[in-house]
């Protein structure tokens with residue numbers, strides 16, 4: 001009898017992609033939905049980056065590039081890692097991929113064997129558990145909550161380690177919580193890992209969207225961890241380039257060599273045109289990035305103040321990314337007419353049907369008490385959305 005992949009039977013499709021499809025369907029049916037579910041900046045890609053892409057087409061940079069990435073982009077990434085992250089890499093220690101998602105996938109495939117364990121925290125980015133499972137490893141999840149600002153401690157990390165631990169997957173600033181680990185918190189985690197044979201995969205994709213004078217610190221810059229750290233970044237969030245699909249990894253050359261094998265037999269090089277655009281982005285002055293960050297900062301202050309003023313919502317102030325992640329469990333078991341809320345999915349369904357507001361249930365990120373609201377939306381929409389949210393919540397008893 002014909003059948004399908006056994007491995008895939010344990011992998012879930014991306015819940016955030018499913019929500020985006022539902023919203024698009026409702027919109028196509030003519031419903032006006034205020035969507036705060038986006039995982040991407042709402043700004044256009046800056047003109048100078050678009051122009052670099054157009055020029056690449058006009059210059060006929062439309063052929064395969066080296067699997068690893070163009071020499072120009074690789075050199076730019078090396079320079080970026082050195083000046084911004086205090087990380088030293090040689091050209092054979094960098095791999096450019098079709099988004100940071102592919103970079104993480106390549107690395108997981110390069111280092112994991114069946115039965116290995118990969119530690120990360122919840123709330124986590126939706127793809128982490130599924131990527132780990134695709135690599136035939138086992139996710140080991142450390143729970144956090146709003147009271148600890150959604151951060152783990154060194155003690156929790158130590159406890160989660162077993163002889164099967166292959167890697168610690170770290171994400172600061174975090175999607176979905178916006179939590180940012182300080183340098184001293186990162187050093188505490190690093191001290192747990194220094195004398196152990198454990199890889200560190202650090203996803204630094206939100207590095208540039210960071211507030212309140214916090215500074216991003218790359219765990220791989222700690223000399224004792226350099227050889228076992230794989231640093232992942234990309235242009236999607238910092239430069240509003242989600243559709244261009246460029247991410248990159250820097251690590252020791254053995255891991256990059258293996259990651260290249262996966263990519264070489266699946267997608268080959270990242271798009272030549274996007275690589276030229278990413279090269280321009282990373283060589284830019286940073287002006288556009290700062291403008292975008294300032295706008296996110298204003299919206300964050302507004303959204304968090306509003307959420308914190310609602311009875312029953314616990315919302316720590318995020319220090320990075322563009323999400324509010326808040327605990328709504330005090331609304332569970334409440335109802336409005338015959339609509340009863342008992343988890344994060346029913347909470348989001350209620351708001352979608354009662355107020356036409358789309359949020360993402362925390363269960364997608366491994367925390368069923370919470371909801372993610374993206375503030376990558378216009379201030380006008382955020383004002384209207386929060387007003388409607390308050391009205392809908394006040395009807396629950």
Ligand SMILES: Cc1ncc(COP(=O)(O)O)c(C=O)c1O
Nearest residue numbers: 039099100101125175234236247
């Ligand atoms: C934490 C995190 N890592 C990685 C990615 C993937 O980014 P890219 O668009 O570069 O694949 C995302 C995108 O939402 C993310 O939130």
